[in-house]
Amino acid sequence: MNTHDVSQVPKYLQVLNIQKQNLKRAQSFKGRRAISKKSRDEGLRQFMFRQMRLRQLMNKKEPKSSKEIRSSFIPSAYAPCIASLKELSKVMIKDLYIETHHHGRYLLLRTVTPTDIMTAIMAIVEDEEGRVLMLQLYNQGQELSRAYHLTEGTVIVVKEPYVKVMADGDYGLRVDHLSDVRFIPEFGSLVPLSWRKRITEDGDFSNSWKMRGNDFFNQADYHLAIESYSKALESSPSNEVAITIKLNRALSFLKTHQFDAALLDVEEASCGPEPSEKALFRKAQALYYLQRFRESCETNKALSEKYPENTLARREFERASARLAEAGIGKYEFKRMQLEARKRQPPHLDRGSFIGPVSVRPTKSRGRGLFTTEAVKAGDLLFCEKAFAHAFHDVKDTTRNLTLLINAQKDTMTLGTQAELIESVAQRLYRNPSLQPTFTDLHHGTYKPVNIPEIDGIPIVDTFLVERIIQLNCFGCPLSSRETHISAMTSDATAKKDNEQYHSCGVWPLASYINHSCLSNARRSFIGDMMVIRATKDLAPNTEVTFWYKSPFNRESEGVSVELKHWGFRCDCIICQNIQKTDKTIVIKRAETLADLERLFKSRKSYLPKIEETVFGLAETYTQPASEVPRLAIWTPYLNLAAAYAASRQPRKAVIFGLQALESLGYVIDGGETPHASGRPLIVKKWGLMIDSVVGCWMILSGAYHVVAPGLEAQAEEYARISYRICIGEDQTFDETYGKLSERLDGLLPTAK
Known part of the structure; x- marks a missing residue:
C-alpha cells in the first residue's frame, strides 16, 4: 500500500525483461559442474581490484546522484534447510552443480578475502582443497563484516548449498536463509587443524574463555564475546562463575538485539533468592525491548526498591512506565513525537503501541478483519502502533541509493527500501523467535512455509515467507503525515496526494488486518515509525474497520474501479459498482x-x-x-x-x-x-x-x-x-x-x- 510500484514503467520493464532472459539462460546451465571460468588467482585479483576501486571512489567523497539505483533480484522460492548438521554429509566445491540445491549436503568454507557489500554480503571462499568460489549472503545485515569479523580466515558452514549463475556469467553460492549459514568460531570442532589458530590456555578453561569473552566485549566484538562466554559455560565453571558468565553473555545479547536469549540468561542467573542488581537491570531491559512493558515496570520497581541509589534504574523505570501508559490508555505526546520524527535518522521513536476499542475477527468473505468493540466517534483513536520493522529513505540524503526489488516470477518491481525491510524483518525474527507468531500469522496467500521452528538450537526463518508477507502487508509511508498534508494543501491536485507512493516502508501487524473499502471508515497516518489509525465516521460496536489500499479518487472520471489484483480480490463497494454500471458516454x-x-x-x-x-x-x-x-x-x-x-x-x-x-x-x-x-x-x-x-x-x-x-x-x-x-x-x-x-x-x- 502506497509503495512505489514501478512494474509497468517502461524503463524498469527493460530491466525485468533482461533479468528474465538471464534466468532463462541460467537454466540452460542447470546440472553442469560449477567449475569457475576463472583461475583462483584471477578471481581473487578481480575481486580485490573491485574493492580497491570502491575505496578510491569513497575517498573522493563525491556526492552520489540521488537518482542512482541498484537492483536486487528475488530468486525462485526454496525452503530453508530443516536437517540437523549431523544429518548432512560434507561436499567439496568440485562436486557442486549449477542451479542446483544440494539437499542433504553441507560445505565447509573459509573466507580468503575481506567482504564486499552490495545487495548482498560477498566474499571469496575456499574449501579444504583450495578451490574458490564467490559467496553471496543475503539478509545478513550490512554490519556482518564488523559483527562477525567476516574477514580472511573466517570459517563458514553452508547447509544445502545452492550454486547460481551470477550477473557476470561466472558461478557463485547464494544463501538467502539466515539459518543456512553458520559461522564457526576458531575453536569450533569443525575447523580443520590446518585452519586453526593456536590458542593458549591457562589451565582454568572456564576463566580463560571468560576473559577472552571480556576482551572481545571491550572491543565491541559482541558475537565473538558470546561464542567465548558460551565456551566458558561448557567448561564446567562453578555456580558463582557461571552466573557471572551468563550475566556477561546477557549484556552481549542485549548489544546484538537478541533479547530472547538475554532474558533467558538473566532468568537463569537470577533464579536464586537474591537476584543481583545487574540481573534485575538486564532483565528489565530485555523485557522493555521485547515491548513487555508491564513486566519491565515490575522488574524496574523491584530494582528501584532494592537498590534505591541506582539512578539509571530509576530513569529506566520512568521510561517503561511512560510506555505502559501509552499502551494502556493511548496517552501520547504527539507534538513531541512530530519533533522527534524530524530529528531522528532513522525516525524510529521510542514509544509503545496502544490498542484501543478494536479486535481481530473472521469476516464473512475476506479472511480476518478488524472490528470495533464499542461505539466510537469520528476522530477517535482506534489504535496507535509502532512498526514491527521500518526501513527509512531520507530524500535529502544523496549518499544512500534506492533499491529496485525485482520479482521476475511474479512480474513485480518496487522502488524503495523493500529489500532492506525484508532483511530487517528476517533479522528480527532470527534474533528473537518469540516474535515470530506476530509476523508469520499475517496473510501470505498460497505460500506454504516450513513448520519447523528450529534446528540444532538455531531458529528457522523462511526468507521467502517474509518476502511474501511483506509484499501483501507492507505500507509505504512518509516521514510524517503532517508534512505530506501541508504539501497536499499547497498542491493544485490534493486528491491525487492520497495515492502518493513512498520509498520508505514498514510492517504494522495490527493494521495489516484492516480490509479495503473505497467507502473507508478509518484513516491511517504516520509519525516516524508510528502508525495512527482514527475513525473517520461514527461507528457502532461490531463494525468492520476499513481503509483504502488505493484511493478511489480520479478513478470515477476515468471510468475504472480501483485495481486490487495484487491482493487477489476486486473491490465490490458501492462506488466501484456504480463505476462499472455507468454508461461510457457519461464517463466521456x-x-x-x-x-x-x-x-x-x-x-x-x-x-x-x-x-x-x-x-x-x-x-x-x-x-x-x-x-x-x-x-x-x-x-x-x-x-x-x-x-x-x-x-x-x-x-x-x-x-x-x-x-x-x-x-x-x-x-x-x-x-x-x-x-x-x-x-x-x-x-x-x-x-x-x-x-x-x-x-x-x-x-x-x-x-x-x-x-x-x-x-x-x-x-x-x-x-x-x-x-x-x-x-x-x-x-x-x-x-x-x-x-x-x-x-x-x-x-x-x-x-x-
Whole structure:
C-alpha cells in the first residue's frame, strides 16, 4: 500500500525483461559442474581490484546522484534447510552443480578475502582443497563484516548449498536463509587443524574463555564475546562463575538485539533468592525491548526498591512506565513525537503501541478483519502502533541509493527500501523467535512455509515467507503525515496526494488486518515509525474497520474501479459498482466537463457564473444521491468554487459550495445553510470520505460564517480540527498549522512546516 510500484514503467520493464532472459539462460546451465571460468588467482585479483576501486571512489567523497539505483533480484522460492548438521554429509566445491540445491549436503568454507557489500554480503571462499568460489549472503545485515569479523580466515558452514549463475556469467553460492549459514568460531570442532589458530590456555578453561569473552566485549566484538562466554559455560565453571558468565553473555545479547536469549540468561542467573542488581537491570531491559512493558515496570520497581541509589534504574523505570501508559490508555505526546520524527535518522521513536476499542475477527468473505468493540466517534483513536520493522529513505540524503526489488516470477518491481525491510524483518525474527507468531500469522496467500521452528538450537526463518508477507502487508509511508498534508494543501491536485507512493516502508501487524473499502471508515497516518489509525465516521460496536489500499479518487472520471489484483480480490463497494454500471458516454462527458472546468478555473477571463453553470452540468451526470454514492469527480470543482467565491467576498456563495463540496463526499450536514437561524447548531449527521483538503474546506466555511453566521464560525473550525486530527493522527499541532491570521482562504499558515 502506497509503495512505489514501478512494474509497468517502461524503463524498469527493460530491466525485468533482461533479468528474465538471464534466468532463462541460467537454466540452460542447470546440472553442469560449477567449475569457475576463472583461475583462483584471477578471481581473487578481480575481486580485490573491485574493492580497491570502491575505496578510491569513497575517498573522493563525491556526492552520489540521488537518482542512482541498484537492483536486487528475488530468486525462485526454496525452503530453508530443516536437517540437523549431523544429518548432512560434507561436499567439496568440485562436486557442486549449477542451479542446483544440494539437499542433504553441507560445505565447509573459509573466507580468503575481506567482504564486499552490495545487495548482498560477498566474499571469496575456499574449501579444504583450495578451490574458490564467490559467496553471496543475503539478509545478513550490512554490519556482518564488523559483527562477525567476516574477514580472511573466517570459517563458514553452508547447509544445502545452492550454486547460481551470477550477473557476470561466472558461478557463485547464494544463501538467502539466515539459518543456512553458520559461522564457526576458531575453536569450533569443525575447523580443520590446518585452519586453526593456536590458542593458549591457562589451565582454568572456564576463566580463560571468560576473559577472552571480556576482551572481545571491550572491543565491541559482541558475537565473538558470546561464542567465548558460551565456551566458558561448557567448561564446567562453578555456580558463582557461571552466573557471572551468563550475566556477561546477557549484556552481549542485549548489544546484538537478541533479547530472547538475554532474558533467558538473566532468568537463569537470577533464579536464586537474591537476584543481583545487574540481573534485575538486564532483565528489565530485555523485557522493555521485547515491548513487555508491564513486566519491565515490575522488574524496574523491584530494582528501584532494592537498590534505591541506582539512578539509571530509576530513569529506566520512568521510561517503561511512560510506555505502559501509552499502551494502556493511548496517552501520547504527539507534538513531541512530530519533533522527534524530524530529528531522528532513522525516525524510529521510542514509544509503545496502544490498542484501543478494536479486535481481530473472521469476516464473512475476506479472511480476518478488524472490528470495533464499542461505539466510537469520528476522530477517535482506534489504535496507535509502532512498526514491527521500518526501513527509512531520507530524500535529502544523496549518499544512500534506492533499491529496485525485482520479482521476475511474479512480474513485480518496487522502488524503495523493500529489500532492506525484508532483511530487517528476517533479522528480527532470527534474533528473537518469540516474535515470530506476530509476523508469520499475517496473510501470505498460497505460500506454504516450513513448520519447523528450529534446528540444532538455531531458529528457522523462511526468507521467502517474509518476502511474501511483506509484499501483501507492507505500507509505504512518509516521514510524517503532517508534512505530506501541508504539501497536499499547497498542491493544485490534493486528491491525487492520497495515492502518493513512498520509498520508505514498514510492517504494522495490527493494521495489516484492516480490509479495503473505497467507502473507508478509518484513516491511517504516520509519525516516524508510528502508525495512527482514527475513525473517520461514527461507528457502532461490531463494525468492520476499513481503509483504502488505493484511493478511489480520479478513478470515477476515468471510468475504472480501483485495481486490487495484487491482493487477489476486486473491490465490490458501492462506488466501484456504480463505476462499472455507468454508461461510457457519461464517463466521456464527465472527463470532457472536468477538462473544461480546469481550463475555466485557470483562465483569468472566466467569470464565476459560467463556471457555476458548468459545475451544475457535471452534477447532472449523477443519478444517485451523494449520501448513498459519493460523487468523487465533483468534489474539487465544488471546493474550487467555494474558494473562488470566498476570494471575491461572496461568503453566502462560499457557504453554498463549501457545503456542496462536503456533501459530494457523502457528508450529511444539518444547520449550515444561510440565512442561519440563531441558536441552531451546525451538525455533521453523517461523515463522508476523508481527504486532506476536507480540512481546508471547513476552514473556508469558518471564514465565510464569520461574516454571515458568526455563531457557526467556531463550530466549523472545530470540524476542521477533527478532520485534521484524522488526517494527521493528532491535533496538538493544529494551531501551528491553521489559523485565522493566515492570508490563505483555507487557513493554512505560511509558517507551517
